[in-house]
Amino acid sequence: MSGLEDQIQELEAELERTPYNKATSKHIGRLKAKIAKLKDEAVTRAMKASGGGEGFSVKKSGDATVVLVGFPSVGKSTLLNKLTGTKSEVGAYAFTTLTVVPGSMDYKGAKIQILDIPGLIAGAAMGRGRGKEVIGVVRSADIIVILLDVFNGAHAGVLLKELYDAGIRINKPKPDITIKRTSNGGVLLHAVGTLDLEIEEVRSILAENKIMNADVLVRGGATQDDLIDAMIGSRVYIPAFIAVNKVDLVDAETQEEIRRGIVDEIGVEPLMISAHSGLHMDELKDEVYNKLGFMRVFLKPQNGVADLEEPLIIRTGSTVADICRKLHRDFVSRFRYARVWGRSVKHPGQRVGLPHQIIDSDILSIITEH
Numbered sequence: 001m002s003g004l005e006d007q008i009q010e011l012e013a014e015l016e017r018t019p020y021n022k023a024t025s026k027h028i029g030r031l032k033a034k035i036a037k038l039k040d041e042a043v044t045r046a047m048k049a050s051g052g053g054e055g056f057s058v059k060k061s062g063d064a065t066v067v068l069v070g071f072p073s074v075g076k077s078t079l080l081n082k083l084t085g086t087k088s089e090v091g092a093y094a095f096t097t098l099t100v101v102p103g104s105m106d107y108k109g110a111k112i113q114i115l116d117i118p119g120l121i122a123g124a125a126m127g128r129g130r131g132k133e134v135i136g137v138v139r140s141a142d143i144i145v146i147l148l149d150v151f152n153g154a155h156a157g158v159l160l161k162e163l164y165d166a167g168i169r170i171n172k173p174k175p176d177i178t179i180k181r182t183s184n185g186g187v188l189l190h191a192v193g194t195l196d197l198e199i200e201e202v203r204s205i206l207a208e209n210k211i212m213n214a215d216v217l218v219r220g221g222a223t224q225d226d227l228i229d230a231m232i233g234s235r236v237y238i239p240a241f242i243a244v245n246k247v248d249l250v251d252a253e254t255q256e257e258i259r260r261g262i263v264d265e266i267g268v269e270p271l272m273i274s275a276h277s278g279l280h281m282d283e284l285k286d287e288v289y290n291k292l293g294f295m296r297v298f299l300k301p302q303n304g305v306a307d308l309e310e311p312l313i314i315r316t317g318s319t320v321a322d323i324c325r326k327l328h329r330d331f332v333s334r335f336r337y338a339r340v341w342g343r344s345v346k347h348p349g350q351r352v353g354l355p356h357q358i359i360d361s362d363i364l365s366i367i368t369e370h
């Protein structure tokens with residue numbers, strides 16, 4: 001074990017021993033910032049370490065990318081094959097899959113790319129077991145399916161910690177925090193809305209990064225961890241859900257025990273599935289689809305009628321520019337204006353530009369130069 005990891009473990013043990021109260025909050029903030037800095041250093045070091053990235057660069061395709069994350073042999077490849085008809089190798093031994101295997105699933109008009117990756121192991125964030133490459137793929141996901149099986153349901157927390165250490169924040173919007181360094185005047189804190197963070201905590205956290213002068217602006221609340229994340233940077237915020245596979249192997253009572261164990265441990269309701277028997281596959285697809293957030297837009301040729309039969313499926317929050325890109329690679333550069341009918345505009349047929357945000361069921365007409 002490297003010196004860095006020893007230091008991290010010692011600090012984590014101290015953090016665990018320290019009760020949280022008003023008197024210790026400053027100290028706790030400093031400990032957490034120290035740990036985060038060391039982890040970031042360890043991860044950066046691991047990511048830089050040489051090691052072939054072969055087979056790990058998969059081009060994103062379709063409307064969104066789902067990554068299947070789990071310990072070895074929980075059934076990631078079996079699930080990919082079931083959902084997409086791909087033939088990723090399945091085996092009763094760990095590390096059957098050694099590269100990224102892509103598949104594509106059509107669901108309710110959306111084309112969803114699914115990536116099967118090698119099993120993650122404890123220490124992956126620090127580069128163990130090709131962790132560098134595997135984590136890199138996970139960080140690029142639009143949504144993560146955390147796959148456990150009935151034999152390791154109790155390890156949900158270990159997997160989540162690994163993702164956390166790799167800078168992946170799950171089911172959490174990015175906190176609205178700006179840290180602007182200044183040349184003097186110390187650390188000043190401006191909060192919009194209520195903030196449960198004392199200026200002394202902010203100062204001791206920033207001091208760990210040698211930031212002595214800064215304007216810190218927080219909108220909508222933040223915890224110590226949020227502030228540390230904003231200070232260190234390189235965090236990704238990705239929606240995820242948990243599925244427990246191989247439930248065909250245990251009786252209903254054991255299933256219920258596992259389900260409850262996960263809810264107790266991490267407060268999340270898992271989906272109980274069987275990639276073999278196909279149990280709850282539609283529920284899993286729905287969960288992916290809903291979490292990704294899709295909507296429909298109807299296209300109308302400039303002087304024709306809208307095609308109300310076949311909507312275009314796009315991610316919620318898409319702009320006219322996003323839609324142009326999806327339709328044709330020249331549409332953005334040839335774009336003149338668009339007309340929209342529906343809930344995103346005040347007047348039917350209103351003229352809008354590329355940044356305009358579309359709402360579900362809008363009708364859109366794009367006018368381009370020839």
Ligand SMILES: Nc1nc2c(ncn2[C@@H]2O[C@H](COP(=O)(O)OP(=O)(O)OP(=O)(O)O)[C@@H](O)[C@H]2O)c(=O)[nH]1
Nearest residue numbers: 072073074075076077078091095096097119275276
């Ligand atoms: N009974 C049962 N077995 C399953 C199920 N899904 C997968 N398996 C078995 O579990 C073993 C591992 O499956 P894989 O799909 O190779 O698992 P993986 O997570 O891709 O494994 P690695 O690539 O090695 O990390 C195989 O023997 C599968 O047949 C399931 O739903 N039920």
Ligand SMILES: [K+]
Nearest residue numbers: 073091093096
């Ligand atoms: K396997």
Ligand SMILES: [Mg+2]
Nearest residue numbers: 076077096097
């Ligand atoms: Mg596999």
